[in-house]
Amino acid sequence: MATLFQGLPSSTAFSSSNKFNHAPAPTSFSERKSSIVTVRSDARWSPVLNSATHKPQRLITNAVATKADSSLASTSSKPGHELLLFEALREGLEEEMERDPCVCVMGEDVGHYGGSYKVTKGLATKFGDLRVLDTPIAENSFTGMGIGAAMTGLRPIIEGMNMGFLLLAFNQISNNCGMLHYTSGGQFKIPVVIRGPGGVGRQLGAEHSQRLESYFQSIPGIQMVACSTPYNAKGLMKAAIRSENPVILFEHVLLYNLKDRIPDEEYVLSLEEAEMVRPGEHVTILTYSRMRYHVMQAAKTLVNKGYDPEVIDIRSLKPFDLHTIGKSVKKTHRVLIVEECMRTGGIGASLTAAITENFNDDLDAPIVCLSSQDVPTPYAGTLEEWTVVQPAQIVTAVEQLCQ
Amino acid sequence: MSFSATNFAQPRPVPVGIRSNEKSLSSDPFRFRFRGSPSFLGSPHSLRFNPTPPLKLAIPHSRRSPAAAVTDVSNGKMVKSSANMLITKEEGLELYEDMILGRFFEDMCAQMYYRGKMFGFVHLYNGQEAVSTGFIKLLKKEDTVVSTYRDHVHALSKGVPARAVMSELFGKATGCCRGQGGSMHMFSKEHNLIGGFAFIGEGIPVATGAAFSSKYRREVLKEASADHVTLAFFGDGTCNNGQFYECLNMAALWKLPIIFVVENNLWAIGMSHLRATSDPEIWKKGPAFGMAGVHVDGMDVLKVREVAKEAIERARRGDGPTLVECETYRFRGHSLADPDELRDPAEKARYAARDPISALKKYMIENKLANEQELKSIEKKIDEVLDDAVEYSDESPLPPRSQLLENVFADPKGFGIGPDGKYRCEDPKFTQGTAHV
Numbered sequence: 001m002a003t004l005f006q007g008l009p010s011s012t013a014f015s016s017s018n019k020f021n022h023a024p025a026p027t028s029f030s031e032r033k034s035s036i037v038t039v040r041s042d043a044r045w046s047p048v049l050n051s052a053t054h055k056p057q058r059l060i061t062n063a064v065a066t067k068a069d070s071s072l073a074s075t076s077s078k079p080g081h082e083l084l085l086f087e088a089l090r091e092g093l094e095e096e097m098e099r100d101p102c103v104c105v106m107g108e109d110v111g112h113y114g115g116s117y118k119v120t121k122g123l124a125t126k127f128g129d130l131r132v133l134d135t136p137i138a139e140n141s142f143t144g145m146g147i148g149a150a151m152t153g154l155r156p157i158i159e160g161m162n163m164g165f166l167l168l169a170f171n172q173i174s175n176n177c178g179m180l181h182y183t184s185g186g187q188f189k190i191p192v193v194i195r196g197p198g199g200v201g202r203q204l205g206a207e208h209s210q211r212l213e214s215y216f217q218s219i220p221g222i223q224m225v226a227c228s229t230p231y232n233a234k235g236l237m238k239a240a241i242r243s244e245n246p247v248i249l250f251e252h253v254l255l256y257n258l259k260d261r262i263p264d265e266e267y268v269l270s271l272e273e274a275e276m277v278r279p280g281e282h283v284t285i286l287t288y289s290r291m292r293y294h295v296m297q298a299a300k301t302l303v304n305k306g307y308d309p310e311v312i313d314i315r316s317l318k319p320f321d322l323h324t325i326g327k328s329v330k331k332t333h334r335v336l337i338v339e340e341c342m343r344t345g346g347i348g349a350s351l352t353a354a355i356t357e358n359f360n361d362d363l364d365a366p367i368v369c370l371s372s373q374d375v376p377t378p379y380a381g382t383l384e385e386w387t388v389v390q391p392a393q394i395v396t397a398v399e400q401l402c403q
Numbered sequence: 404m405s406f407s408a409t410n411f412a413q414p415r416p417v418p419v420g421i422r423s424n425e426k427s428l429s430s431d432p433f434r435f436r437f438r439g440s441p442s443f444l445g446s447p448h449s450l451r452f453n454p455t456p457p458l459k460l461a462i463p464h465s466r467r468s469p470a471a472a473v474t475d476v477s478n479g480k481m482v483k484s485s486a487n488m489l490i491t492k493e494e495g496l497e498l499y500e501d502m503i504l505g506r507f508f509e510d511m512c513a514q515m516y517y518r519g520k521m522f523g524f525v526h527l528y529n530g531q532e533a534v535s536t537g538f539i540k541l542l543k544k545e546d547t548v549v550s551t552y553r554d555h556v557h558a559l560s561k562g563v564p565a566r567a568v569m570s571e572l573f574g575k576a577t578g579c580c581r582g583q584g585g586s587m588h589m590f591s592k593e594h595n596l597i598g599g600f601a602f603i604g605e606g607i608p609v610a611t612g613a614a615f616s617s618k619y620r621r622e623v624l625k626e627a628s629a630d631h632v633t634l635a636f637f638g639d640g641t642c643n644n645g646q647f648y649e650c651l652n653m654a655a656l657w658k659l660p661i662i663f664v665v666e667n668n669l670w671a672i673g674m675s676h677l678r679a680t681s682d683p684e685i686w687k688k689g690p691a692f693g694m695a696g697v698h699v700d701g702m703d704v705l706k707v708r709e710v711a712k713e714a715i716e717r718a719r720r721g722d723g724p725t726l727v728e729c730e731t732y733r734f735r736g737h738s739l740a741d742p743d744e745l746r747d748p749a750e751k752a753r754y755a756a757r758d759p760i761s762a763l764k765k766y767m768i769e770n771k772l773a774n775e776q777e778l779k780s781i782e783k784k785i786d787e788v789l790d791d792a793v794e795y796s797d798e799s800p801l802p803p804r805s806q807l808l809e810n811v812f813a814d815p816k817g818f819g820i821g822p823d824g825k826y827r828c829e830d831p832k833f834t835q836g837t838a839h840v
Contacts, residue, residue, distance in 0.1 A: 324820075
């Protein structure tokens with residue numbers, strides 16, 4: 001049995017995080033005590049506000065709790081090290097490969113090429129061609145191969161060069177990855193990690209802009225997580241590798257170059273927990289992956305308009321962290337889901353159903369779900385922009401919801 | 404006797420493969436191959452390739468086996484001296500017992516199915532026992548076997564007890580997969596049987612992964628004893644599937660210790676192999692990918708065993724995969740639900756005359772390896788084993804409700820965190836099987 005452990009960052013980080021204040025009212029600064037800081041597995045930098053019920057008196061330019069304001073502070077005084085999201089993924093991967101010799105990577109161009117998004121750069125030189133295996137272009141078969149290897153004792157990480165390519169591996173992912181532990185009566189475990197970049201990029205065309213989380217979510221026996229920051233990318237990568245369950249890790253093409261500061265110490269996040277990005281009182285906004293940034297951009301506008309949104313990055317797409325979500329719903333009574341999935345049968349649709357089922361009495365208004373249009377993503381930039389949810393739409397939705 | 408050294412000489416150019424459409428498409432397409440000189444005893448056509456690219460042509464290479472195979476005895480040719488025996492008495496009895504176990508088990512399955520003890524799709528292996536026995540009896544316990552939905556006999560040959568297989572078929576909690584797999588999903592960690600797959604072709608990549616594991620252990624983890632081989636069994640229909648070709652490529656590319664065993668019984672439910680395949684000679688597809696491709700008479704357990712020995716040794720040495728096409732036949736329909744109306748009764752009769760069990764029996768008796776009584780006592784023993792298996796399965800409990808949610812995840816935290824903040828698997832209803840997950 002795996003023990004998923006929740007890595008806590010060093011506690012010194014909390015007291016020095018002056019720049020992460022986003023209190024709308026001056027009073028909250030003086031009221032802030034160390035006990036307010038939520039010690040969750042993931043929330044390093046999020047002090048909890050305890051009084052935000054009145055309107056702001058000054059313009060807030062930065063409503064984002066977690067974004068490091070790197071221009072203000074010097075790098076030497078801050079803990080941790082700075083890197084890009086793809087480097088964080090690589091760091092997590094490398095640490096796990098060093099820790100356990102059974103961890104291996106397979107995928108197209110992961111070895112000598114270093115990965116199409118450089119997540120595996122340098123690993124083949126370090127660990128060898130068999131541990132970082134360049135496969136031929138045969139997604140279904142090399143995914144199946146990874147599953148067979150996992151059943152016989154290895155811990156492979158299977159990379160889809162683009163998540164969309166894993167549609168070709170659907171047979172293996174659905175039938176074998178998800179099911180074999182059960183149909184074998186628990187005899188074989190399949191500790192694979194299937195990962196790759198997905199989501200709508202910059203004019204990549206319909207087939208390279210797919211969101212597979214909605215297609216995979218019904219498969220029993222798998223877990224799905226989506227990373228959105230360098231911090232949670234590394235933590236989720238490590239957790240996924242250490243998990244005994246098959247995990248699909250969704251990365252986003254546009255987030256690979258996000259820069260952030262992450263701790264030097266080792267940490268592993270929980271695969272099943274959601275991340276509180278910005279605590280608030282008026283409305284719960286549930287989001288994941290790239291839409292988190294659209295939401296936070298909208299949150300800036302919303303805060304200036306006097307709203308106090310609570311933003312949660314659900315991270316775990318399957319299963320949902322109904323505890324964090326439920327606590328939030330009970331507090332705000334209004335839910336807005338912002339996702340990049342299609343409207344029909346997407347993660348938002350499932351989440352809406354789950355919240356309605358469990359927290360219907362706590363809702364003051366119907367759940368609003370903003371998803372991408374049910375349209376094959378067009379190539380033209382303007383059309384592509386209108387397919388996904390933009391911050392202005394989020395602002396409008398919150399305004400309507402909070403009337 | 405070492406065939407390998409003498410027979411794998413330099414490739415000689417020959418006319419490129421005999422195409423299927425150049426001969427009459429009778430229902431026995433391989434007939435042409437066996438019409439050679441009467442002294443031609445062995446059927447395997449083994450091909451060797453020069454491992455340095457580019458790859459040369461597939462070269463069919465007739466081989467004369469100094470030892471008599473089973474079918475030759477059936478055809479009335481006696482072997483002169485027992486020194487040329489392919490098997491010892493013990494081996495012969497082991498093979499006989501395994502084939503009888505396979506045959507009687509499948510017959511018992513049919514009986515039990517019609518009595519309503521098992522349901523769903525049940526695919527029986529009658530007639531193909533020589534392939535399973537011929538290959539699997541040469542394996543070590545640590546070697547891996549991957550099969551398809553026609554997997555009962557592969558499980559039995561690999562060592563899974565008849566009791567475990569029968570109660571799995573009955574859907575009881577004592578089955579090898581706790582009743583959760585059924586006829587088409589036989590698994591056994593102890594005996595390294597990793598399936599049991601319902602979709603054709605989807606087991607082949609898994610087998611390739613098991614072989615990759617073996618190579619990884621040897622080369623990365625430096626485990627010197629990691630020379631385990633993997634056998635992937637599948638049928639002629641699968642050989643038109645993409646996964647088959649993708650895995651042939653990868654296995655040959657990385658020289659994985661795997662043997663692809665094609666049980667060509669000429670029929671994929673009602674689709675004749677000839678109607679589905681542009682070039683029905685499956686063994687030829689091996690050399691196209693750079694691996695040895697062999698064709699063998701799958702109704703003859705001794706010939707299969709001979710070919711298997713060579714292929715397994717090749718894989719164990721690290722010299723890569725082999726594609727073995729076994730010409731065989733299933734005496735029953737595709738499944739117990741198949742009325743089996745399309746196959747020509749004459750074809751069925753022809754293959755029934757080549758029943759592998761009768762052939763081995765005749766061989767052993769005529770070569771004084773065993774007598775009628777010894778073989779009869781084996782049959783009686785198997786009868787008892789099966790009666791016991793049925794009784795055990797009848798008396799075994801059905802899976803309780805509490806088993807419903809247990810094996811979905813290896814780590815049940817995968818069901819997530821419920822509204823109350825606790826992991827759902829900590830909910831007491833979880834172990835009762837009634838939790839909302």
